[in-house]
Amino acid sequence: MIKLSEPIRDSHVAVLAFFPVGAHAGPLLAVTRRLAAAAPSTIFSFFNTARSNASLFSDIDHPENIRVHDVADGVPEGTMPTGSPLEMVELFLEAAPRNFRREMAAAETEVGKKVTSMLTDAFFWFAADMAAEMKATWVAFWAGGANSLCAHLYTDLIRETIGVKDVRMEETLGFIPGMENYRVKDIPEEVVFEDLDSVFPKALYQMSLALPRASAVFISSFEDLEPTLTHNLRSKLKRFLNIAPLTLFSSTSTLVRDPHGCLAWMGKRSPASVAYISFGTVMEPPPAELVAIAQGLESSKVPFVWSLKEKNMVHLPKGFLDRTREQGIVVPWAPQVELLKHEATGVNVTHCGWNSVLESVSAGVPMIGRPILADNRLNGKAVEVVWKVGMMMDNGVFTKEGFEKCLHQVLVHDDGKTMKANAKKLKEKLQEDISRKGSSFENFKVLLHIITN
Template sequence: MAITTDSHVAVLAFPFGSHGQAILAVTLRLASAAPSTVFSFFNTAQSNSSLFSSDRPANIRVHDVSDGVPEGTVLTGNPQQAVELFLEAAPEILRKEIAVAEKEVGRKVNCMLTDAFIWFAGDMAAEMKASWVAFWTSGPNSLTAHLNTDLIRETIGVKEVDGRMEETLEFITGMEKIRVKDIPEGVVSGNLNSVFAKMLHQMSLVLPRASAVFINSFEELDPILTDNLKSKLKRYLNIGPLALLSQRETIVHDPNGCLAWMEKRSPASVAYISFGTFLTPPPGELVAIAQGLESSKVPFVWSLKEKNMVHLPKGFLDRTREQGIVVPWAPQVELLKHEATGVFVTHCGWHSVLESVCGGVPMICRPFFGDQRVNGRSVEVVWEIGMTIINGVFTKDGFEKCLDRVLVQDDGKKMKDNAKKLKEQAHEAVSAKGSFFVNFKGLLDTVVNI
């Protein structure tokens, strides 16, 4: 049933990685449930152009904002530079654009719905006498680490951190199996004075002021962390897994024929390999993956951008023509729910992990940065639905051993059983009586102020 209200919601996207896509998915669902609420969506022109087609709900108004790069500046190619320039310029830019949107709509903004990275929205909302609702686009484990930044720094010691990397966070409920080296940079490791690290620390201090904080997950995945976060935040809502909801609404796009190829494979036999839209292992590791696949003879679907295919060993594609396919893009959600998929080789970005959980597929994890290490550690020792690559990087022999362990050995059968149980709980969460609908209603009530 649609909600009727004359609310005006300002949606502030973080225009990097998959953040814009994630907050848009939630905004579309909210806009559909509250058709008389206006959602003004603020994002950079470049990010908006990749998100929106001409077909969108009438109550979502799209605003292009500056990316904060001064005129004449040539970016170095380091992604952090673009992020820092945006964060420095964004408060002033967004204040002006919101004022313009309020005039156009004829309604004051009464809720700021923002990516949690845009931490200064808390102050902006207070100035505007609006509520602030924040979306943490990763999982409960990394959110817990950030919210406990000061406690971790006091307990571990920033200067002593190098000697304490193997220690576990036993002093935080629900993080007892997570090591210091697993938590994201900016908490106790890396450059704590970078703009990004300072942003994450500021966010950890102000999120408890938000009217609600929500994530794309489900309560049963980590009930201890859910309770912990509910005790720290005014309102904490799991509104996922969103992948299971979007599956019901989209036509499958499979330009490279991956699913037709899968139909000829035995159940739980195929390795699906993908490191997300923005990451690629270094050339030496791409070679090791190819060699490990070829010598193991495991059937595979490998999503690898065309520009990176030049790094594959000479003749690899010809020699493995019957064994597997290398494609520039693959329908990940559909592949992960296909019965032929036996293992997902992943960088452990949160959305990829959650999609694997929804498909009941064990993982081989090769984390790179950010929340990926803590996600990989959770996959391996908390949920026991996969393993991290041996010694942290791909080697031919190490990858072969991982494939054998997950696909053949008894260990792998246990991972598969555990993954199946979590899959059932994920599907239960989005069923008619599941936690998603209760939590989404809570989010809707908070956002449109009814």
């Protein structure tokens, strides 16, 4: 049994964050902050792009033993990228190995200590060789759930089993323990359909080959959420750890950033009546679907808080904001965790990104899903079929009538009451898991021991 009070030798941990997707760097920083607080004599050098660092560290203090370092984003000087998420990812990954090596060497000189451990985003498959060269421990963080991690680790088996021609999209992945409820069509495109020689799919494939070399791989989750997959992944990796983020259960305080007054607005609504709508930081549904969402909200009369980027507000139907002024609010940013925990929230309308799903589960709030990319479809399938805490839009597309139907189903119909009850049970399991008797607490101690010794 590892005790948090055990003396920890002075160490230097290099934390390599993945910036282009907002869901990655934030959770990795949250874990780093917790590790740094538990190991005050250990230096944590946090490497990330200047823009991402500015966002992450803008309104929070961080422990003195976290040193923040900027890394180039990979965009060649004098070029003007299109700004598409995939292009930014590919440019970053192409340049990342040399950029991280250079900045880590500078950090070692600055700190006066060699890097003893590397804590990296799992996407950085090259960290396996880096750590071996530096005689450092490598620990990888997977920003999704056990379902998507399993899909990537079984890339070769999946391709061999389902083939590349005449693929039956509705066929299930029953040949992988724990994946019986998932279909071929739910898997990220990179696993099955894309050329493994192109930059991003190749990086993910290389990752699937490298992760078994890591001293540990951990995710933000809890063991009771996907127990069969957890058991499966433990057979594939040296150590596989579920660590539920404690931040999901921090109490709402006056310090919560809420520039548009969402929480005050929520305070005037009935319990479990409001639809909270957000699709993450990377992509939104296309304009026609934004119109369908607006039309469905207006005709259903359901109270709403909609977090929608300002640039996309031009797609809303003419007069929508005026006509629904008393019914709901549309804001460019909202305090999602606090809103989901609010008693007035009745449903989370989401793209089914892993962070959003976990935040809904931690709040006991059912979901309406419209998957957009990456692991979204796998998570959506889990929400609807595995955990039964929500439902997906028909054919994965918002229509006015389809959205109205889903809102009624979740907020009014008996099916919605069942979803709410199932969500409450998962919330209770998660709360138990992060207690001092739960596996997340023990798993965190294991992670701390691996990183700092």
